[in-house]
Amino acid sequence: MPFKPVVALVGRPNVGKSTLFNRLTRSRAALVADFSGLTRDRHYGEGRVGEYPFIAIDTGGFEPVAKDGILLEMARQTKQAIAESDVVIFLVDGRAGVNAHDHEIADLLRRSGQRRIILAVNKAEGMGMAATSDFHELGLGQPRPISAAHGDGIVDLIELALQDLVDPEPEVVEDDGFDDFPDDYDADDENAPLPEGKFRDLPVDHRIKLAIVGRPNVGKSTLINTLLGEERVIAFDMPGTTRDAIEIEFERDGKRYTLIDTAGLRKRGKVFEAVEKFSVIKTLQAIEACNVVLLMLDAQTEISEQDAHIAGFVLETGRALVVGINKWDGLDADQRERIQREFDRKLRFLSFARMHTISALKGVGVKALLKSVNAAHAAAFAKLSTPKLTRELQAAIEQQQPPRKGIFRPKMRYAHQGGQNPPLVIVHGNALDAIPDSYRRYLETRFRNAFDLGGTPLRIEFKSSHNPYAQDKGK
The missing domain is CATH 3.40.50.300 (P-loop containing nucleotide triphosphate hydrolases)
Known part of the structure; x- marks a missing residue:
């Protein structure tokens, strides 16, 4: 370089x-x-x-x-x-x-x-x-x-x-490796035999973009400084210290990260300054642009409605999520039990996310937190094979069929992956519009367990086959 x-x-x-x-x-x-x-x-x-x-x-x-x-x-x-x-x-x-x-x-x-x-x-x-x-x-x-x-x-x-400081950057010609492949070679087919003298590249382990979000003064900047081992961002005992979304490159144990320190998100009615309105926009943009979100909560205050709103936005965007409850070291046993109950009650829709209790200031629990970030990122970009998805779908149907709607029962035939970050599973069959949300959640649990997709939302989309006689029903 x-x-x-x-x-x-x-x-x-x-x-x-x-x-x-x-x-x-x-x-x-x-x-x-x-x-x-x-x-x-x-x-x-x-x-x-x-x-x-x-x-x-x-x-x-x-x-x-x-x-x-x-x-x-x-x-x-x-x-x-x-x-x-x-x-x-x-x-x-x-x-x-x-x-x-x-x-x-x-x-x-x-x-x-x-x-x-x-x-x-x-x-x-x-x-x-x-x-x-x-x-x-x-x-x-x-x-x-x-x-x-x-x-x-x-x-x-x-x-x-820049005078006397730099030399022109040499032009780099990238070779995609497919210039001399046969015209009919399908690069997307994992089972296609490779031409003689060629080999398949391993996937590049790209940088994990980690956005750290939460209410003001929960310790987001303190955690980043602890990870980096320096006072890289201002950590000050005053809400609203961070106003911009600051990106910082970081590497640990061979993994490369871009840490994004964001402004604390307040309730809508408390965003008085125009500056804070800009900060909220930058934070929401950071959530949409990242791979994994770390939602930080303050163990010394109640889990608020605003915490639930932030978590809901993360869920809507489909980003992988890890929850860190900070300042845990300052609580006694009764207070810790109360926080656990509050989390289960107010944020139960985050059951897919791993939750950690940490002290950002002292570095307690931070190593395990990063391990969960890595796992959530891997789950968000997991490749799900069509044969295994279809086998798991058929096993789920054998154990519990979807409920009938009138005299018809939805018939699911096969499943394949339709996207990543978050993983999207597309199920094909007949009359799938009649499948209720409860059965969708059942399939989500089956797929999540089968492919170890903890830490990321999972989307399931149903596609019914076209009925060529549908237009003749009224005749």
């Missing part, structure tokens, strides 16, 4: 760092709104200018002299991003002009080491040289006028930032 330089975007609040980050990464990964303090954690993304790849880091509004609270935690995140970078783009606001915060940041950057520092004056569209004149006093060289919102000056800025 070619070397990719790291470009950190640094500046005081609301100067346009996230807008620039989204443009550099050609994404909408970072939240953008007309509010200060929207970004709080480090946010990484892949960028490219021409043939030159790089890694961009978006940071929160930087206040170097912060003494305590959330501003101090945000400052630590920014300092870590500076330490990780090869070049820093110091972003200032051309319309607001230079201020004391800009001088404080400039002083810190000068003391940060030998890395290159580039001063970019944002929001400079239509201002000409007047946008940059005040910023020479920062003593960081020639200010570069740009517009992150409109794209003005961005390419020149990044080319300057």
Whole structure:
């Protein structure tokens, strides 16, 4: 893999760092709104200018002299991003002009080491040289006028930032391995004999995208920091600390993960700030985009209606699910029994999901939690053979036939897999519209046990054969 330089975007609040980050990464990964303090954690993304790849880091509004609270935690995140970078783009606001915060940041950057520092004056569209004149006093060289919102000056800025840091990435021509196969070769047929000299590739164990969701202040960021062994995201004893959905790559025991730390989801009536509305959208998008969801509950509070709503949304999207009940170490035996009863009563529709009691702060139970995440991911992407599905279907019918509807009994003939994440089983036969939900749940249990599909929802779809005489019934 070619070397990719790291470009950190640094500046005081609301100067346009996230807008620039989204443009550099050609994404909408970072939240953008007309509010200060929207970004709080480090946010990484892949960028490219021409043939030159790089890694961009978006940071929160930087206040170097912060003494305590959330501003101090945000400052630590920014300092870590500076330490990780090869070049820093110091972003200032051309319309607001230079201020004391800009001088404080400039002083810190000068003391940060030998890395290159580039001063970019944002929001400079239509201002000409007047946008940059005040910023020479920062003593960081020639200010570069740009517009992150409109794209003005961005390419020149990044080319300057990457100067002498990268070589063009070599063009890679991918060989799919089938160029010299016979025209009639069926690559989807697992039983098709392979042409001489060819072999079947083993499936690639792709990265597990794990979204960690739950109400505010249940310990989602603390768990991620424990998994990584560093203060990667801000974990602060205040609800709503995380606002964006932060993606972090992580590897353990040969398994590769993308951890997604999400904002805490509140009740609809409690989402007052526009920023929180953006955060809720990002969290729901993270659930839809991931492979496995870890739903975290707080053992020291009751399982709420909001917990059930979050779980219901996960179920609707069909994502594999693991439940972690955090802060378990602070409970006595009676409290633990109460939480178990509440879980069985309020979240009984999650019976397919494995449940773990953990302490994110102390790391207790985390290893077993990851093991269940791996198992849920494997179940979500399991390949179910048609012969085995059909045999299990016939065995289920022999044990318990579907109930009659009038004088007819639904007749199920065979089953095959129709999709993954979640697994979809399609059952073919006659008069299957008459099969009740209770029998669908019975088949779901049979298939789940036969294929070890714990941790993932399972969908069953019935398809009835077309009756060629249906249109003649009224004649």
